[in-house]
Amino acid sequence: MNVINKILPFALLLFVMSSCNKSNYQDGGTLDPVFKGSTFDYLQSRPDMFDSLSKVIRLAGLEQTLKSEEVTFFAPPQETIGKTIRIVNLLLKSYGKDTVYNLRQIKPAVWKKMLNRYIFKHKKSLTDYPQVDFLNVPVFPGQSYVSYGGDIMNIGVKYGDAGGVQYAGERSLYLSFIASLSSPTNSWINAPVATCNVTTSNGYVHVLRFATNLNITITGGIIVLDFTDHYFGFDPFLFYNDALDYGIDP
Structure with a gap:
């Protein structure tokens, strides 16, 4: 029987959007809002x-x-990278291929493509972004931005409720990958920010929230992911496809 070596695009994948179990998540901790040095520093x-x-x-x-x-x-904290490599290795193992044990085995072009989705050529804090309501996108759509690598992303601030008053509660910043431009409001993969507005000498850093475990199930040989968890590059299946396309070093 022939083995399919590549995974279908996001729109055709089987996945679940489960409720977040907060005990599985960690925030960015207490971070100094002003850092004397560059973003990379x-x-x-x-x-x-x-x-x-x-x-x-x-x-x-x-x-x-x-x-x-x-x-x-x-x-994206390093746990998101580790989880994504674990998914890649599960897929490689299922097809009888050698697994990735060193980040250098993935071609630089793949890392660059994925990283560019998190970088934007502007300096914006939480207060600079418009409101987003994922249950009422036509009214509060956030805003589309072009990432450093040319991907169309959505960034918005979600307003929580407080005391029975809608949108009067805490505000949370979200970065969303638009998986299908033909369905721009129905294919978002959302990444919530845990700690925002870390100021550096050349911009702002917003630290994404990460899950401490790998929420997957395997049914009939199909890996089913919980996309409420954040994966590096947003979709680990697309990451896997790109890694294969560019070639994984032994």
């Missing part, structure tokens, strides 16, 4: 959260961008 100062991310930035050749250009960076 800030990431290096927190190896507990960004060690793998710093390595990926170097592999992608984006170190100088995050050191000197004025940018807003939505920083």
Whole structure:
């Protein structure tokens, strides 16, 4: 029987959108809102959260961008990278292929493509973004922005309720990947920010929330993901496809 080596695009995948179990998540902790150094310097100062991310930035050749250009960076903690590689390895194993044990095995072009989705050529804090309501997108759609690599992304601030008053509660920043431009409001993969407005010498860092476990089920040989968890590049199946297209080094 022939084996299908590549995974179908996001729109055709089987996935679940489960409610978040807050006990499985961690926020960004207590972070100094002002850092005396560049965005890349800030990431290096927190190896507990960004060690793998710093390595990926170097592999992608984006170190100088995050050191000197004025940018807003939505920083995915290293757990998101680790979880994505675990998904890639599950897929590789299922097809009898060698697994990834070193980040360098993934081609720089893949890392660069994925990282560019988190970088924007502007300097914006939470208060600079419009409101988004994922249950009422026509009224509160957030706003589309072009990422550093040319992807169309959505960024918006979700307003919580308080005391029975709609939109009077806490505000949460979200970065969303638009998986299908033919269905721009129905294919978002959302990534919530845990800690926002870390100010560096060349921009802002907004640290994305991450899950501490890997929420998957395998049914009939099909990997089913919970997309309320954030994965590096937003869709690990597309990451896997790109890694195969560019070639995985032994």
